[in-house]
Amino acid sequence: MILDILIAAALVIGSVFTLVGSYGLVKLDRCMARLHAPTKASTLGVGALLIASVLHFFATEDGSLHEILILAFLFVTAPLTAHFLAKSHIHWNTEEGRLPDPPEGETWAVQAPAESPLEDGDSTKRLI
Amino acid sequence: MIFYALLFAYVCIALSLLLALWRLIKGPNTIDRVLALDTMIINGIGLIVIYGVSTGSKTYFESALIIAMLGFVSTVAYARFILRGNIIE
Amino acid sequence: MIRRLLPHPYLTALLTAVWMVLHNSLSLGAFVVGLILGLLIPVFTAAYWPKRPALKKPLRILEYVGILLWDILVANMVVAATILFKSNANIRSTWVAIPLDIRTPEAITALASTITLTPGTVSADLSSEGSTLLVHCLDAEDPDEVRDQIKQRYERRLKEIFE
Numbered sequence: 001m002i003l004d005i006l007i008a009a010a011l012v013i014g015s016v017f018t019l020v021g022s023y024g025l026v027k028l029d030r031c032m033a034r035l036h037a038p039t040k041a042s043t044l045g046v047g048a049l050l051i052a053s054v055l056h057f058f059a060t061e062d063g064s065l066h067e068i069l070i071l072a073f074l075f076v077t078a079p080l081t082a083h084f085l086a087k088s089h090i091h092w093n094t095e096e097g098r099l100p101d102p103p104e105g106e107t108w109a110v111q112a113p114a115e116s117p118l119e120d121g122d123s124t125k126r127l128i
Numbered sequence: 129m130i131f132y133a134l135l136f137a138y139v140c141i142a143l144s145l146l147l148a149l150w151r152l153i154k155g156p157n158t159i160d161r162v163l164a165l166d167t168m169i170i171n172g173i174g175l176i177v178i179y180g181v182s183t184g185s186k187t188y189f190e191s192a193l194i195i196a197m198l199g200f201v202s203t204v205a206y207a208r209f210i211l212r213g214n215i216i217e
Numbered sequence: 218m219i220r221r222l223l224p225h226p227y228l229t230a231l232l233t234a235v236w237m238v239l240h241n242s243l244s245l246g247a248f249v250v251g252l253i254l255g256l257l258i259p260v261f262t263a264a265y266w267p268k269r270p271a272l273k274k275p276l277r278i279l280e281y282v283g284i285l286l287w288d289i290l291v292a293n294m295v296v297a298a299t300i301l302f303k304s305n306a307n308i309r310s311t312w313v314a315i316p317l318d319i320r321t322p323e324a325i326t327a328l329a330s331t332i333t334l335t336p337g338t339v340s341a342d343l344s345s346e347g348s349t350l351l352v353h354c355l356d357a358e359d360p361d362e363v364r365d366q367i368k369q370r371y372e373r374r375l376k377e378i379f380e
Contacts, residue, residue: 008133011178015140017293018174022144024300025151025167031160033310034151036296036355038167040336041144041174044293049137049174056130056181065238066189070173070196077200079333079340081166084207086341086353089159091211108342108351186241 003059007052014048021045031089035082042078047071134182141178145171162206169199222256224263227272229255270323270379277378284370288335296336299356312341313360315350315367324379325350331371338363 021041028034050067057064090108145168152164173192180188223229229252236251237243272278299308319325325347329340332352342351357363 004129007181008129011130011133011137011181014174015137015178017297018171019140019144019147020297020300022147022167022171024296025164026147027300027305028308029305030310031157032353033308033355034160034163035339035353036336037300038163038170039333039339040293040296041167042170043289043334043336046170046174046177049177053177053181056184057186060184061186064186064189065241066186066193067177069235069238070177070189070193073193073196073200074170074173075334076330077196079330081200081203081207082333082339083329083341084204084211085159085163085166086339088207088211090342092157092159107345109345 003055007055007059010048010052010055014045014050014052017041017048018045032086035086035089039078039082042074046074130181134178137178138175141171141175145175158210159207162203162210165206166199166203169195169203173199222260225259225266225269227270228259231255232258271321272378273380274378277374281371281374281378284374285331285334288370292335292337296355299337303356308356309358310353310355311357311360313352313354313357313364315352315364315372317348317350317372318368319372319376319380320347321379322347324375327379328367328371328375331375332367338367 018041021037021039024037024040025034028037050071054064054067087109148164148167148171152161152168155161155164173196176188176192176195180186180192232255233248233251236254237247240247240251317325317328319328325343329343329350332338332340332350337355339353340350341353343349344351352363352367354360354363
């Protein structure tokens with residue numbers, strides 16, 4: 001019975017945070033602010049759903065550990081995608097050009113001089 | 129009680145998929161669209177997980193794991209393509 | 218000799234654990250197969266990462282993970298309240314530059330991942346020499362406070378673990 005309540009609570013918490021994450025994706029008006037929304041869905045949202053699944057399989061069958069693997073994988077990869085998207089956002093958007101000054105004698109890595117020949121060509125400009 | 133919680137979770141995740149889809153269609157620029165796709169992949173993983181709970185079957189977790197991996201790789205490839213214009217340098 | 222046969226002990230342990238979880242059983246058979254894979258894969262891929270990451274105090278990682286999970290929980294509530302109850306005009310999102318004391322790549326990666334995992338802050342970029350981290354805050358009263366909190370709470374502990 002207590003386990004049932006825990007499973008139901010985890011399911012409700014996880015789905016509510018997933019929904020709030022997607023709502024934030026629609027509601028927020030600046031692109032950089034929108035980046036914050038999926039980090040919530042992928043940490044507490046899916047995390048709570050996976051915990052509910054672990055508890056459910058320990059209650060009904062002999063238990064399952066797959067979910068921990070999915071959780072660990074999401075926790076490792078979510079920062080990487082957010083970092084990449086933030087980098088491309090800084091690279092392409094000039095409207096939010098009020099970045100803090102980089103330290104003496106350095107630049108932000110994404111603004112460093114290009115190494116790739118495609119970088120300053122116009123071939124990709126039309127993407128945005 | 130778990131039945132109602134599952135029902136609630138299905139409704140919430142379906143709604144969040146629709147909201148992310150709206151951002152995917154409307155999104156002012158490409159980065160927003162990639163972000164919306166990433167969110168949809170994460171929501172899809174959640175949907176598969178609660179489907180596994182509601183059917184009481186462990187078969188679906190492999191698919192959730194594979195979707196998590198493919199989603200990560202494809203999002204990074206998209207972001208890389210937007211940033212550099214090619215994927216592998 | 219032991220260095221040739223066991224180039225990355227942490228990787229071996231991780232691979233064994235991942236195999237056992239994938240196999241979804243804690244049986245001896247899964248452990249043995251996982252151990253064989255965990256011993257072979259690091260030997261064959263050792264050429265690609267010659268340096269072994271240095272962990273000064275591996276047990277402090279547990280404390281760090283506990284603090285991280287608690288902060289994720291708290292920050293989720295805060296950011297959910299921000300998204301639901303604040304209008305767009307009232308959300309003051311800012312950039313914060315965080316000067317780093319840690320130098321090893323592993324520690325900087327761990328810090329950047331931590332910052333992104335706690336909702337409300339996303340690490341966006343690193344300066345070209347790796348001495349400053351650029352962080353975007355969703356809703357910050359005072360950028361200096363965010364910087365001090367990250368340095369106090371995470372960077373100090375990571376410095377103890379890695380350096």
